[in-house]
Amino acid sequence: MPLEFGLKDFIDIFLVALMLFYCYKVMKESRSLNVFFGVLIFVVFWLFVSQILEMKLLGSILDKLVSVGTLALIILFQEEIRNFFFTIGTHRQVESLLKLIRRNKKDNKKTNKDDIMPIVMACMSMSKQKVGALIVIERNLPLNDIIRSGELIDANINQRLIENIFFKNSPLHDGAMIISKKRIKAAGCILPVSHSMDIPKELGLRHRAAKGISQETDALAVIVSEETGNISVAYKDTFHLRLSAEELERFLTEDRL
Numbered sequence: 001m002p003l004e005f006g007l008k009d010f011i012d013i014f015l016v017a018l019m020l021f022y023c024y025k026v027m028k029e030s031r032s033l034n035v036f037f038g039v040l041i042f043v044v045f046w047l048f049v050s051q052i053l054e055m056k057l058l059g060s061i062l063d064k065l066v067s068v069g070t071l072a073l074i075i076l077f078q079e080e081i082r083n084f085f086f087t088i089g090t091h092r093q094v095e096s097l098l099k100l101i102r103r104n105k106k107d108n109k110k111t112n113k114d115d116i117m118p119i120v121m122a123c124m125s126m127s128k129q130k131v132g133a134l135i136v137i138e139r140n141l142p143l144n145d146i147i148r149s150g151e152l153i154d155a156n157i158n159q160r161l162i163e164n165i166f167f168k169n170s171p172l173h174d175g176a177m178i179i180s181k182k183r184i185k186a187a188g189c190i191l192p193v194s195h196s197m198d199i200p201k202e203l204g205l206r207h208r209a210a211k212g213i214s215q216e217t218d219a220l221a222v223i224v225s226e227e228t229g230n231i232s233v234a235y236k237d238t239f240h241l242r243l244s245a246e247e248l249e250r251f252l253t254e255d256r257l
């Protein structure tokens with residue numbers, strides 16, 4: 001039978017190549033490249049034994065290993081898989097579609113200058129006094145598990161309250177403050193720390209925690225450095241360092257909240 005090669009086969013091969021390239025990229029970033037090559041060699045061996053040589057006994061053993069192995073890989077790379085689906089969900093086109101669907105809902109929760117200014121003013125004041133702070137602003141993805149890791153507050157957004165919480169001797173100054181639905185929901189919360197290799201060395205755990213939450217959710221994290229007084233924002237896995245009051249205000253405008 002002559003070998004037919006049509007457009008469908010071309011698309012098929014292209015998609016598999018794309019999938020393999022993506023897996024390679026993700027595993028390289030998570031420093032698991034050897035696992036990638038190990039899995040690749042195993043899959044090629046499995047296909048060779050069961051499809052080409054058609055060895056029944058070894059083939060059936062390998063079949064069983066593949067089904068268990070798939071489950072093991074899902075457990076081993078759950079964070080990467082979660083990030084993959086999160087990236088799809090936060091892709092610009094998908095986000096615009098979701099925004100359209102949520103439009104009516106969001107109009108009720110519009111964040112205006114009255115909610116933004118206390119945060120900006122508190123950050124400016126803490127920056128001048130070199131008081132370290134970490135404020136996370138929830139967007140579409142709920143941060144309930146993060147909120148539960150700290151102390152519940154549920155108060156209006158208020159400049160003096162924010163400054164008080166991050167004041168060095170305050171019992172809640174350690175950890176992150178979470179702002180959700182125009183309210184200070186909690187303080188002293190523990191955020192996931194990013195293990196990214198491309199964070200500048202001079203930035204410590206506070207910045208890593210801000211980057212971590214911006215990688216795993218669509219929240220926006222504002223950091224005031226205790227060392228330098230610099231104000232930065234981590235949003236969608238990207239740092240925006242050394243912001244002025246105007247730049248911070250622009251960041252906290254309706255579009256992002």
Ligand SMILES: Nc1ncnc2c1ncn2[C@@H]1O[C@H](COP(=O)(O)OP(=O)(O)OP(=O)(O)O)[C@@H](O)[C@H]1O
Pocket residue numbers: 132133134173174175176189190191192193202203204205206207208209224225226227228
């Ligand atoms: N996982 C975390 N979740 C929330 N807050 C954290 C986390 N890890 C560290 N922090 C906060 O960061 C503080 C330590 O900051 P550190 O000095 O290491 O960071 P930094 O990024 O260099 O910031 P700074 O410039 O303010 O020194 C801790 O006291 C704590 O308040």
